Amino acid sequence: MALLQISGLTHYFGGLRAVYDFDLTLDQGELIGLIGPNGAGKTTVFNLITGIYRPSEGVIQLDGQPIIGLQPHRIAAQGVCRTFQTIRLFSDVSVLDNVKIAFYSQIQSTLLESLLRTSRSVQEDRAFTAEAMRLLELFGVDGYAHELARNLPYGEQRRVEIVRALATKPRLLLLDEPAAGMNPGEIDHLMDLIHYVRDQFKLTIFLIEHQMRLVMRICERIKVMDFGATIAEGTPDEVRNNPQVLKAYLGEEVEE
Amino acid sequence: MALTQKLKSHLASIPPLAYILGLLAAAVTERLAGEPVAVSVGLPSMPSLFGITLSQRSPVFLPAAVAYDLLMYLIPTYVVARLATPLVPRILERLAKSSLRPVYVLLVFALLLVWGGYHEYRILVLSLMGINVILAVSLNLVNGYMGEFSVGHAGFMGVGAYVASILTVWVFPRSLGHLMFPLALLAGGVVAALAGLLVAIPSFKIRGDYLAIITLAVNYIIKNGIENIEKIGGSRGFMGMAKLTNIPWAFVWSVLTLWLIRNFVLSPRGRAVVAIREDEIAAETMTVDTRYTKILGFCISSFFAGIAGGLFAHLLLYINPSTFSLLKSTEVLVMVYLGGMASISGSLLGAVTFTLLLELLRPLEVWKWVLIPLLLVGMLLRRHAGLMGFREFSFLVPREEAESHGSASD
Amino acid sequence: MAYFLQQFINAVQLGSIYALVALGYSMVYGVLRFINFAHGDIFMVGALLAYVGAGFLLRLANQIFLPGAVVFVGTMLFSMAGTTLIALLIEKVAYRPLRQYRLSVVITALGMGVLLEHLALVIVGPWRLSFPLLVANHVYRFGGVSISTIQLLIIFVSLALMILLEFLVQRTKQGMAMRAISYDRETLPLMGVSVNQIVSLTFAISSCLAAAGGLLYGHAYPIVEPYMGITVGWKSFISAVVGGIGSIRGAVLGGFILGFVEIGAGAVFPSRMRDLISFVVLMTVLLIRPTGIYGVARRQKV
Numbered sequence: 024m025a026l027l028q029i030s031g032l033t034h035y036f037g038g039l040r041a042v043y044d045f046d047l048t049l050d051q052g053e054l055i056g057l058i059g060p061n062g063a064g065k066t067t068v069f070n071l072i073t074g075i076y077r078p079s080e081g082v083i084q085l086d087g088q089p090i091i092g093l094q095p096h097r098i099a100a101q102g103v104c105r106t107f108q109t110i111r112l113f114s115d116v117s118v119l120d121n122v123k124i125a126f127y128s129q130i131q132s133t134l135l136e137s138l139l140r141t142s143r144s145v146q147e148d149r150a151f152t153a154e155a156m157r158l159l160e161l162f163g164v165d166g167y168a169h170e171l172a173r174n175l176p177y178g179e180q181r182r183v184e185i186v187r188a189l190a191t192k193p194r195l196l197l198l199d200e201p202a203a204g205m206n207p208g209e210i211d212h213l214m215d216l217i218h219y220v221r222d223q224f225k226l227t228i229f230l231i232e233h234q235m236r237l238v239m240r241i242c243e244r245i246k247v248m249d250f251g252a253t254i255a256e257g258t259p260d261e262v263r264n265n266p267q268v269l270k271a272y273l274g275e276e277v278e279e
Numbered sequence: 280m281a282l283t284q285k286l287k288s289h290l291a292s293i294p295p296l297a298y299i300l301g302l303l304a305a306a307v308t309e310r311l312a313g314e315p316v317a318v319s320v321g322l323p324s325m326p327s328l329f330g331i332t333l334s335q336r337s338p339v340f341l342p343a344a345v346a347y348d349l350l351m352y353l354i355p356t357y358v359v360a361r362l363a364t365p366l367v368p369r370i371l372e373r374l375a376k377s378s379l380r381p382v383y384v385l386l387v388f389a390l391l392l393v394w395g396g397y398h399e400y401r402i403l404v405l406s407l408m409g410i411n412v413i414l415a416v417s418l419n420l421v422n423g424y425m426g427e428f429s430v431g432h433a434g435f436m437g438v439g440a441y442v443a444s445i446l447t448v449w450v451f452p453r454s455l456g457h458l459m460f461p462l463a464l465l466a467g468g469v470v471a472a473l474a475g476l477l478v479a480i481p482s483f484k485i486r487g488d489y490l491a492i493i494t495l496a497v498n499y500i501i502k503n504g505i506e507n508i509e510k511i512g513g514s515r516g517f518m519g520m521a522k523l524t525n526i527p528w529a530f531v532w533s534v535l536t537l538w539l540i541r542n543f544v545l546s547p548r549g550r551a552v553v554a555i556r557e558d559e560i561a562a563e564t565m566t567v568d569t570r571y572t573k574i575l576g577f578c579i580s581s582f583f584a585g586i587a588g589g590l591f592a593h594l595l596l597y598i599n600p601s602t603f604s605l606l607k608s609t610e611v612l613v614m615v616y617l618g619g620m621a622s623i624s625g626s627l628l629g630a631v632t633f634t635l636l637l638e639l640l641r642p643l644e645v646w647k648w649v650l651i652p653l654l655l656v657g658m659l660l661r662r663h664a665g666l667m668g669f670r671e672f673s674f675l676v677p678r679e680e681a682e683s684h685g686s687a688s689d
Numbered sequence: 690m691a692y693f694l695q696q697f698i699n700a701v702q703l704g705s706i707y708a709l710v711a712l713g714y715s716m717v718y719g720v721l722r723f724i725n726f727a728h729g730d731i732f733m734v735g736a737l738l739a740y741v742g743a744g745f746l747l748r749l750a751n752q753i754f755l756p757g758a759v760v761f762v763g764t765m766l767f768s769m770a771g772t773t774l775i776a777l778l779i780e781k782v783a784y785r786p787l788r789q790y791r792l793s794v795v796i797t798a799l800g801m802g803v804l805l806e807h808l809a810l811v812i813v814g815p816w817r818l819s820f821p822l823l824v825a826n827h828v829y830r831f832g833g834v835s836i837s838t839i840q841l842l843i844i845f846v847s848l849a850l851m852i853l854l855e856f857l858v859q860r861t862k863q864g865m866a867m868r869a870i871s872y873d874r875e876t877l878p879l880m881g882v883s884v885n886q887i888v889s890l891t892f893a894i895s896s897c898l899a900a901a902g903g904l905l906y907g908h909a910y911p912i913v914e915p916y917m918g919i920t921v922g923w924k925s926f927i928s929a930v931v932g933g934i935g936s937i938r939g940a941v942l943g944g945f946i947l948g949f950v951e952i953g954a955g956a957v958f959p960s961r962m963r964d965l966i967s968f969v970v971l972m973t974v975l976l977i978r979p980t981g982i983y984g985v986a987r988r989q990k991v
Contacts, residue, residue, distance in 0.1 A: 096567055111560070191566050
């Protein structure tokens with residue numbers, strides 16, 4: 024069974040059609056990309072999958088179960104996590120706490136135990152801290168653990184965002200423009216990171232990206248959107264040479 | 280200046296435990312010899328609050344008041360603290376690490392009882408202080424930690440006040456007064472928590488200024504609602520309560536509130552509350568159940584406001600709806616902002632300072648409320664998040680965190 | 690029938706005053722995204738200053754001949770000037786430095802309101818003053834319905850001021866700047882507009898309207914006292930929110946809606962429930978349509 028199954032996904036904002044008839048089948052372990060010009064509706068697709076918007080039409084299934092209409096946190100608890108186009112860390116909170124917050128769905132101790140600070144709840148909190156530190160260490164940002172998130176340099180913030188997303192123990196990771204603001208060297212490093220994450224954590228990855236350097240080299244399959252509709256789909260090579268895609272990005276050729 | 284520096288460092292070298300013991304000794308001596316000493320320095324009788332109010336009314340007493348404070352407070356405290364300093368390390372060795380904080384709490388309790396327990400006015404002030412601490416800490420949970428703007432806290436206080444009072448006056452047998460008191464307070468708290476849902480549920484979809492307006496509306500609806508219920512006195516008020524609130528009860532409940540809310544804030548669900556303040560959508564996406572967390576935040580906050588209300592009712596023995604209006608909510612807001620946002624220490628500090636300020640400025644009567652807003656603005660202009668904004672005293676930070684890093688504590 | 694017409698007139702009168710004060714809330718919110726909780730007390734200051742000004746001008750009128758209209762307009766201008774000065778002072782000293790700190794500035798506003806109330810108490814004493822009538826009060830009766838010159842005065846002066854405001858906002862450069870600020874505060878200085886000046890202008894206008902409201906209120910309900918800012922202020926605030934805070938039309942509509950709700954409720958329910966009903970109306974509107982009737986929903990980009 025496919026991990027994620029989307030069919031006929033359509034969404035309107037008032038009179039504006041943001042997404043039209045979007046289909047996708049994602050199998051466990053795949054690394055898929057979503058590209059398209061600005062305003063094509065890519066982030067909207069992410070927002071629809073994660074439950075932030077409720078689609079006007081269409082079906083989204085996770086492991087065969089429909090997830091439309093569920094609260095975002097329930098969808099997240101079922102293993103769908105994402106990062107954002109603009110970094111949305113909890114700025115006035117320490118890096119460590121940023122990650123620990125993501126353990127919410129894994130809390131075992133009851134409210135009463137937390138209020139009374141029983142040894143069980145303290146132990147659980149220590150376990151969360153240890154796990155969070157382990158993840159931060161994997162990505163080389165454990166040194167910032169007690170620093171406020173907003174004080175970190177941009178690249179480190181991006182990494183913390185990924186760590187935070189991984190803390191939710193996702194099965195499907197949605198990355199919204201992870202390479203934004205990066206130079207080619209950093210992008211290469213990011214590619215390795217994404218592969219590492221996919222293999223180590225047994226994830227399926229669906230990413231939105233503008234940087235072709237990343238998308239073409241890392242994605243197994245690519246979908247292309249423009250004005251809400253899917254205009255192409257296939258392997259990087261197929262998409263690279265697709266005339267529709269070229270037209271969407273570069274515009275029509277002017278007749279001489 | 281070298282002299283003040285030397286003085287400061289000398290005073291700082293005396294451990295807090297020694298100071299507490301010193302203060303305790305001073306309180307004991309005052310209890311034993313306060314009245315004769317006061318008369319001998321020229322005061323009419325033992326001053327209730329360090330002679331400040333007395334001096335305001337009749338400035339001729341100022342030198343006598345200063346003399347009294349020196350003889351009765353400053354000198355005994357310093358002397359005993361100095362004597363106790365060498366003993367402190369030995370005492371600390373004997374005590375288990377985990378019982379250190381409870382010992383401090385007990386000592387402070389003893390101090391308050393000795394100093395205030397025999398003096399009507401001091402009982403009133405200390406009880407009010409306890410009540411204000413509960414109000415401030417509970418409001419800070421919503422305004423500081425959750426980042427919402429609740430301006431109607433007094434409404435929940437009113438709910439608790441009325442429910443607790445109705446129970447002790449009409450339902451519980453009089454003879455069981457103190458025994459049933461906690462039950463009455465808890466009942467008041469629970470009903471207040473339910474009232475908190477009136478704000479919590481709208482907060483799912485509404486935030487910011489509009490939610491502030493809703494909290495305001497809820498405050499007024501509660502106030503007006505009570506005014507319209509003739510059975511419990513309407514706008515004439517309700518009375519008949521026994522004076523059940525005293526220093527022990529006020530202290531116990533405020534310590535309990537501080538402890539429970541501090542534990543909550545340090546727990547995963549407490550962190551979720553902060554996440555909502557920072558970025559609600561990101562929090563949802565990171566598996567945080569924002570609806571449940573909001574309900575927790577608002578209802579825990581209003582629960583304790585209800586407890587404070589019950590204590591308040593059994594201290595003043597008369598309540599009416601206009602007590603729980605926007606002015607009261609504003610008072611609590613001032614305490615929270617003065618003390619510092621998202622800081623339990625700050626709310627403690629703000630409540631204590633504000634209560635004292637209110638009492639000390641009492642002779643000024645109406646000018647009091649001209650000065651206080653000015654002080655508030657002045658303070659905000661210098662530190663816009665309040666005195667202890669986002670920071671905590673080290674004794675409130677849990678041991679593990681204090682050991683691993685000292686950056687956030689003071 | 691006559692009864693309804695009578696109540697209609699009463700409601701319009703009350704609504705006009707609420708609308709005038711509500712406009713102040715709305716304008717300041719529109720420009721600063723900030724609820725000036727002290728506005729109700731500014732209204733009270735306006736009424737107080739009108740009282741003082743009226744007293745002075747009436748005594749003057751005993752010595753030199755002054756037509757009633759001059760006394761009236763003179764009082765209004767005096768009250769407007771004084772109220773504006775106070776409001777601008779508060780804005781400059783307390784609001785402006787804290788403008789970036791949303792929560793701090795709102796609590797400052799609450800504090801300023803308390804300050805004004807008690808300052809009035811201190812300066813004037815615990816007063817309940819009866820307001821002198823600056824206009825000879827004739828009552829016209831048409832078959833069961835009575836309408837007094839005072840009521841007509843209130844309604845017409847309010848309407849005149851609202852029309853003046855509409856002209857100011859829609860047709861002048863300053864008005865355009867005020868509307869622009871409410872859409873985008875950051876870019877405006879780049880166009881050569883001083884945000885501080887526009888903010889001050891907005892506060893000035895809202896204070897003038899509140900002062901006029903105070904003067905008119907004094908004519909309708911001749912007792913003025915220090916806590917009147919609370920009662921009228923909150924009702925006007927509800928009006929502004931119901932109509933859509935930030936919208937001028939909303940404030941006017943909200944004011945009249947609340948006037949009608951209050952008069953209507955007063956006819957059906959016991960008078961002590963009037964306030965309760967107004968607040969319940971507020972809650973209901975907020976729950977159904979938080980941004981009010983004319984409010985623009987601000988969509989947050991995810």
